[in-house]
Amino acid sequence: MSNITAPTRFLEANGEKYAYRRFGKGPGRPLLCLQHFTGTLDNWDPAVTDPLAREREVVLFDNAGVGRSSGTVPKTVAGMANHALAFLDGLGLDGCDVLGFSLGGMVALQMAQDRPAIFRRMILVGTAPRGGADIMHLDKPSLAGPLADPKLRGYAVLTKIFFAPTASSQAAGAAFVGRLALRREDLDPPSGPEVAAAQMAAFRDWERPADERFADLKSVRQPTLVVNGVHDEMIPVSNSFRLVEHLPNAVLLVYPDSGHGSLFQFHESFTRHAAAFLSADSPSASY
Amino acid sequence: MSNITAPTRFLEANGEKYAYRRFGKGPGRPLLCLQHFTGTLDNWDPAVTDPLAREREVVLFDNAGVGRSSGTVPKTVAGMANHALAFLDGLGLDGCDVLGFSLGGMVALQMAQDRPAIFRRMILVGTAPRGGADIMHLDKPSLAGPLADPKLRGYAVLTKIFFAPTASSQAAGAAFVGRLALRREDLDPPSGPEVAAAQMAAFRDWERPADERFADLKSVRQPTLVVNGVHDEMIPVSNSFRLVEHLPNAVLLVYPDSGHGSLFQFHESFTRHAAAFLSADSPSASY
Numbered sequence: 001m002s003n004i005t006a007p008t009r010f011l012e013a014n015g016e017k018y019a020y021r022r023f024g025k026g027p028g029r030p031l032l033c034l035q036h037f038t039g040t041l042d043n044w045d046p047a048v049t050d051p052l053a054r055e056r057e058v059v060l061f062d063n064a065g066v067g068r069s070s071g072t073v074p075k076t077v078a079g080m081a082n083h084a085l086a087f088l089d090g091l092g093l094d095g096c097d098v099l100g101f102s103l104g105g106m107v108a109l110q111m112a113q114d115r116p117a118i119f120r121r122m123i124l125v126g127t128a129p130r131g132g133a134d135i136m137h138l139d140k141p142s143l144a145g146p147l148a149d150p151k152l153r154g155y156a157v158l159t160k161i162f163f164a165p166t167a168s169s170q171a172a173g174a175a176f177v178g179r180l181a182l183r184r185e186d187l188d189p190p191s192g193p194e195v196a197a198a199q200m201a202a203f204r205d206w207e208r209p210a211d212e213r214f215a216d217l218k219s220v221r222q223p224t225l226v227v228n229g230v231h232d233e234m235i236p237v238s239n240s241f242r243l244v245e246h247l248p249n250a251v252l253l254v255y256p257d258s259g260h261g262s263l264f265q266f267h268e269s270f271t272r273h274a275a276a277f278l279s280a281d282s283p284s285a286s287y
Numbered sequence: 288m289s290n291i292t293a294p295t296r297f298l299e300a301n302g303e304k305y306a307y308r309r310f311g312k313g314p315g316r317p318l319l320c321l322q323h324f325t326g327t328l329d330n331w332d333p334a335v336t337d338p339l340a341r342e343r344e345v346v347l348f349d350n351a352g353v354g355r356s357s358g359t360v361p362k363t364v365a366g367m368a369n370h371a372l373a374f375l376d377g378l379g380l381d382g383c384d385v386l387g388f389s390l391g392g393m394v395a396l397q398m399a400q401d402r403p404a405i406f407r408r409m410i411l412v413g414t415a416p417r418g419g420a421d422i423m424h425l426d427k428p429s430l431a432g433p434l435a436d437p438k439l440r441g442y443a444v445l446t447k448i449f450f451a452p453t454a455s456s457q458a459a460g461a462a463f464v465g466r467l468a469l470r471r472e473d474l475d476p477p478s479g480p481e482v483a484a485a486q487m488a489a490f491r492d493w494e495r496p497a498d499e500r501f502a503d504l505k506s507v508r509q510p511t512l513v514v515n516g517v518h519d520e521m522i523p524v525s526n527s528f529r530l531v532e533h534l535p536n537a538v539l540l541v542y543p544d545s546g547h548g549s550l551f552q553f554h555e556s557f558t559r560h561a562a563a564f565l566s567a568d569s570p571s572a573s574y
Contacts, residue, residue: 168571230531230539241528244517244541252517254531254539256572269573284455285543286556 001025003049003060004182008041008068013090014083019068019188020091021060024053028278029120030096033060034084034104036126036260037136037203037234038196040067040188045179047267052099055275059096061087063107066195067188073198076205077103077130081110088118097278099123102235102260103199106130106206112220121285122220123274125227126260128239129217129246131209135235136200142233155180162261164231169257172265217246223285224250225277227270229262251277251285288312290336290347291469295328295355300377301370306355306475307378308347311340315565316407317383319346321371321391323413323547324423324486324521327354327475332466334554339386342562346383348374350394353482354475360485363492364390364417368397375405384565386410389522389547390486393417393493399507409507410561412514413547415526416504416533418496422522423487429520442467449548451518456544459552504533510572511537512564514557516549538564538572 006023021041022030031052035043041060049058064071064083074080084107088096098119100108105127112119128135138147146152146160159173210216224247228240237254244252253273255262263270273287280287293310308328309317318339322330328347336345351358351370361367371394375383385406387395392414399406415422425434433439433447446460497503511534515527524541531539540560542549550557560574567574 237532238528241525244543245524247543249543251543252539252541256531256534256536256538266571266573284553286553 001050001053003041003044003046008186008188010068011087011090014086016064016083016086017070018064018083018087018090019062020087022057024056024058026055028056028097030057030059030093031278032084032088032093032096032098033058034098034100034107035061035063035066036102036104037199038191040191042180042183042188045176045264045267046182047179048263048271051267051271052274055279056097059091059093062188065198066191073195075198075201077106077110077202078114080107080202081114084111085115085118094118095120097121097123099125099274100127101125101263102127103202109217109220112222113216116219116221119222121278122222122224123227123277124224124243125263126229126232126235127243128206128235129214129243130206131213132207132239132242133236135207135239136203140233158261161234162259163265164229164257164259166257169259169265172258173261176261176264214242214246217243218248220247221249223280223283225274225285225287226250226252227255227263227273228252229255229258229260229265231258232260232262234260249285251287288337288340290328290331290333295473295475297355298374298377301373303351303370303373304357305351305370305374305377306349307374309344311343311345313342315343315384317344317346317380318565319348319371319375319380319383319385321348321385321387321394322350322353323389323391325478325483327478329467329470329475332463332551332554333469334466335550335558338554338558339561342566343384346378346380349475352485353478360482362485362488364393364397364489365401367394367489368401371398372402372405381405382407384408384410386412386561387414388412388550389414390489396504396507399509400503403506403508406509408565409509409511410514410564411511411530412550413516413519413522414530415493415522416501416530417493418500419494419526419529420523422494422526423490427520445548448521449546450552451516451544451546453544456546456552459545460548463548463551501529501533504530505535507534508536510567510570512561512572512574513537513539514542514550514560515539516542516545516547516552518545519547519549521547536572538574
């Protein structure tokens with residue numbers, strides 16, 4: 001019942017072979033987890049997935065062209081949403097819950113617009129609406145510095161860019177990286193530059209607003225929990241402000257002293273809030 | 288153990304006689320509750336105070352010149368903070384928790400700056416930092432209409448201006464007004480126009496920023512929970528965004544489908560979150 005040990009499985013659907021993991025059980029609906037920029041199945045923190053798996057199945061998913069999934073990484077969020085819908089159809093999952101982190105939150109929003117009945121409740125962490133501001137500009141100084149630092153190799157760069165520059169947040173980042181390293185076998189290959197380039201194209205497309213900025217959010221009526229770290233350099237918290245201002249039924253939870261990876265830094269709090277939100281049965285997002 | 292029945296008490300301190308109520312018990316620190324514009328002891332919703340009183344003493348307070356407290360309503364938040372500090376000193380309460388709603392949140396912020404050790408944990412609902420925007424402009428159309436409507440008398444106007452214009456929020460507003468009416472005896476006199484005028488002067492003063500806007504929040508290091516309804520017309524949610532961006536240790540919780548009175552509309556959720564926050568013992572505001 002852990003992402004440290006759950007076997008990777010494969011599903012043939014939509015002419016592709018999708019890599020995924022599925023573990024946990026309980027009374028809750030299955031929770032589809034949609035991953036961040038260049039992230040694979042191995043980037044899901046067991047301190048987040050495993051507590052949630054105690055009350056439901058957790059389904060981790062490599063979108064097309066990522067990890068061991070076949071195909072090409074789409075250059076739009078809409079293309080990624082198509083793959084995720086085909087994956088859920090192939091798995092026979094209808095009306096599940098979703099946890100979308102960063103790029104994964106955008107994919108979840110697009111899926112909810114493309115097929116409104118697909119999700120019952122949504123958790124969107126560190127993400128942005130279409131037409132959001134300052135989405136993943138890795139060339140700005142706060143991100144370009146760590147990304148170009150030759151002393152930061154592998155996961156160490158995540159500590160710098162996912163966490164705030166305080167001692168407490170950096171310590172949480174080191175613990176996060178340590179937890180990711182607990183899985184030793186059956187690993188995804190890390191994403192290469194072609195994955196990054198296609199996903200970055202999708203971010204640039206997502207920044208362009210629809211006809212009326214944020215009007216597309218009005219149709220997303222699922223109870224939604226929006227979560228963000230207040231010092232998020234990758235997708236600033238203002239994007240979460242815009243989400244709750246325009247989504248008709250969303251609660252916002254903002255964490256202090258944290259960046260993009262607030263859910264990993266405050267994993268005990270986050271999983272407690274997420275579980276309370278997912279187990280609520282009210283039409284309101286309040287929990 | 289309820290604000291429906293708790294007797295009003297009086298404390299002589301600072302040359303004034305302050306009206307207050309004190310009820311509840313449990314392992315938590317006492318919780319000082321600081322009230323909104325023109326509100327008295329009778330404006331505290333028992334659905335908010337009473338669940339919190341199951342784990343701690345709840346202390347409701349009429350500032351100078353309000354309800355049955357003697358004296359003159361100060362025309363600055365700093366003046367109100369002086370009275371509240373004198374009241375706590377007279378009561379012998381040091382290092383309590385605080386729930387500040389609207390004007391009461393401003394008073395709590397000022398007290399925390401004037402005497403940093405006075406509060407252990409702070410809950411600030413529907414309030415604004417010094418230098419905040421669009422604070423209590425009752426002349427704007429969304430508020431002036433209900434306030435001038437002769438059909439809306441007494442508490443009925445609160446349903447309009449504290450709640451969002453949806454059926455669900457208005458129904459919550461009617462329930463709130465019904466709960467306020469449960470207390471029948473030992474009532475405060477409603478606030479008159481001189482109370483309103485002085486408090487309004489304090490809002491206008493509070494809107495003027497300090498030297499560097501929001502820099503004064505850096506010294507408020509208490510773990511803080513900031514709460515707001517997303518459609519707050521009286522003190523817009525953007526003020527709560529500014530609070531968590533500048534307070535060093537604050538969690539933000541924003542409710543959908545609600546206005547200034549979000550804590551009353553979602554009283555079950557709010558008291559659950561508030562109790563979890565207050566009973567946490569971490570140096571972080573996360574709970």
